[in-house]
Each structure stands twice: as structure tokens, then as C-alpha cells.
Amino acid sequence: MRALWDRRRAILPRLASEDPDAEARGWPTTLAAAVAVLAACGGFALCYQSLAARGELAADFTWALRGVQRLLAGENPYDDPALAPYLPYPFDAPLFYPLPALLAALPFVGLPWELAGALFFAVGSGLLAFGVARRAPYLLPLFISAPYYVAATVAQWSPLVMAAAFLPLLSPLALCKPNVGVVALLRRRTPLGLALLAGTALLSLAVMPSWPIEWMANLRLAGPQYRMPLAVLPGPLLLLAFWLWRERDGRLFLVLCLLPQRLWFYDQLPVWLVVRGWGESLSLVASSWVGYTLWRLLPDGDTRAGTSPETAGPWVVLGIYLPALALLLLRELRRRAQPLGDEGARTVIQHQVARAVPHDRLERSGAVD
Secondary structure, three states: HHHHHHHHHHHHHHEEEEEEEEOOOOHHHHHHHHHHHHHEEEEEEEEHHHHHHHHHOOOOHHHHHHHHHHHHHHOOOOOOOOOOOOOOOOOOOOOOOOHHHHOOOHHHOOOOOHHHHHHHHHHHHHHHHHHHHHHHHHHHHHHHHHHHHHHHHHHHHHHHHHHHOHHHHHHHHOOOHHHHHHHHHHHHOOOHHHHHHHHHHHHHHHHHOOOHHHHHHHHHHHHEEEEEEEHOOHHHHHHHHHHOOOOHHHHHHHHHHOOEEEEOHHHHHHHHHOOHHHHHHHHHHHHHHHHHHHOOOOOOOOOOOOOOHHOOOHHHHHHHHHHHHHHHHHHHHHHHHHHOOOHHHHHHHHHHHHHHOOHHHHHHHHHOO
């Protein structure tokens, strides 16, 4: 029996390598904090400049701020007569965010709209940068990617929610934008993080017990705004990802392909969670800018106002999802082509036999020394 245990232990390093950060060397806390400060300052400057130039209050963060203001005033944030499709942005849609997003916006209430949006984005950028630098520094190029840039221009949630994938204490933030948050939780979850998430969910229900029903009612009005990448041409090519379902990154990528999301680049920041290594990270940054640039060349919008988001879907798939799939497929092909050697092959075979045959039968057959 001891021999069988020793043989099983031989494959533990291989199983441990499925942890996406197992082989990464995180940076020291001091250096990670410095990177976080730089990211926060850069994110603030980029976001504030965009918000001030466009004159659209806090852009996408306006919904959460307005919602929490109505909540504090004793009004229903999901039934806001000042939000309607015929009104200009950012009043052209009902509240699509869960109540925990409104609770997260509380610290920014009372600030000027542009300042609130920029500070919110700066906090998200800093936390994400700290988590990435501590756990997987090779993902830092995402801060020069097209999804991060687009998220900054509209004060989006994706950096803040994605930080939960690296800092379990931030797990409750997954509730703020579930289509991004579920990916962060699938990548890394801890008992403490899940307990905090459950506590936050209960707190939100105590504040407004009916919010899940009213939120879902508003989501039904979203129409085609949220689509699965798999359903947008050339999205069907992403079905090739099913070949990778045995690998952790492959499964995570499949979830990303199947989740309804805003195909306007900023919701695609979590695609970097399936990346490993500086080369893959930089390659995805480059391809994201190719897709974004080609989309902006379309004739249905000007440079300042931006091209219509409804036309961005195919370019998001071409510039982000298909390149990420190519990286995963190449990684898998390299892994399969890598020679195991005699000892490695013997270990794999023994592991497969040990899984398939009960231990007592192995002992009777003499397979266990």
C-alpha cells in the first residue's frame, strides 16, 4: 500500500499545476502596493479625463450612484421614472445592477459625479493591480489592454469585480456584477470568501427583501444588450474550446463563452484569467487592440462619440475570444507533444491504473510492492 501511495504522490505536482498561479512568482507586498498605487493613479487620470470631456456624469457608474441615492431617500431604485429608453445616456435604461452594487457605491455618495466615477474606478484598478502583482504578475499587461481602456472611459465595474479572483476578501464584490463575478469565483474561492459573500447577500436582502425579483424584472428589459460570445459570429468557432474541458483554464474559458455579457470590450477583461505567462498576456493585449481598432473604423460613429456598441460583438470575438482560444489550444498541443520520458510515462500509467482498479485487486495481482 505504501508503494501505491508513493506512486500517487508522484503525480501531485502535476495536479497542483492546475492552480493557475501555482507556478507564478508573486511580487513582494511592498512592490505590489507600489504597483497598486500607480494603477490607481493612472486609472483615476484616464477615467476622470474621459468623464470630464464627455459630460455624462459618472457614465456607467451613474446607475449605482443614483440607485443608492434613491435607496437612502426611501425610494425604490428599480422603479425610477427618471430612467427611460428615450432619454440620453446615462438615463436611457433601468437599473440593471443588483442591490450589492448599490451598497458598494455608498462611499462615493455626495461627491461630484465625475470625481465619484473616477475614484470608484481608481479603487478597482488599485485592488486589481495589487492582487495581480501578488498572485500572477504576468497579468499586469491587462492594464494596457483595450478592455481596460474602454472600462476606464465609462467607469465600469470589471476591474473591481475581477479583483475578487486574486483577493478572496473581495469575494462579495462578485455580487455587484454576477456575469463577471462568477468567473472570478470559479477561478479562486475560499471558505472565508464564500462566507463573506453569503453574508453580503443576506445583508442586501435585509435592506430590500424584494430586490432580486425587481432586478430580474428589469433585466428582462435588457433585450439583446447582453449576448453570449458563442452566439455572435464568428462565435461558433469557440465550440473548439470543448476539446479543452479537462483543463481548468479550458473549463473557465467555456464559462466565459457561455455567459451573457455586454460585448463592448469592458466585460471581457476577465478573459485574462485563462492566460499564463507574459507572452500570452502581451499577445492578448495586442489582439484586443486590433479588434478594438477595426471596430472603431466602422462608419457608424465618430471618434468622440464612439462607434455603436451594438456593432462591437464580432470584433470582440475576433480580437479577444478567438485569440484566447488559440493560446489555449497551442498550450494544450505543446503539453501533449512534450515527451514524458520513461519515468514520467510509468508514473502516468500507474496513476491511471490506480484510479481504475480497486486497491485490494492491485495487491492480489502483485501490482503493489
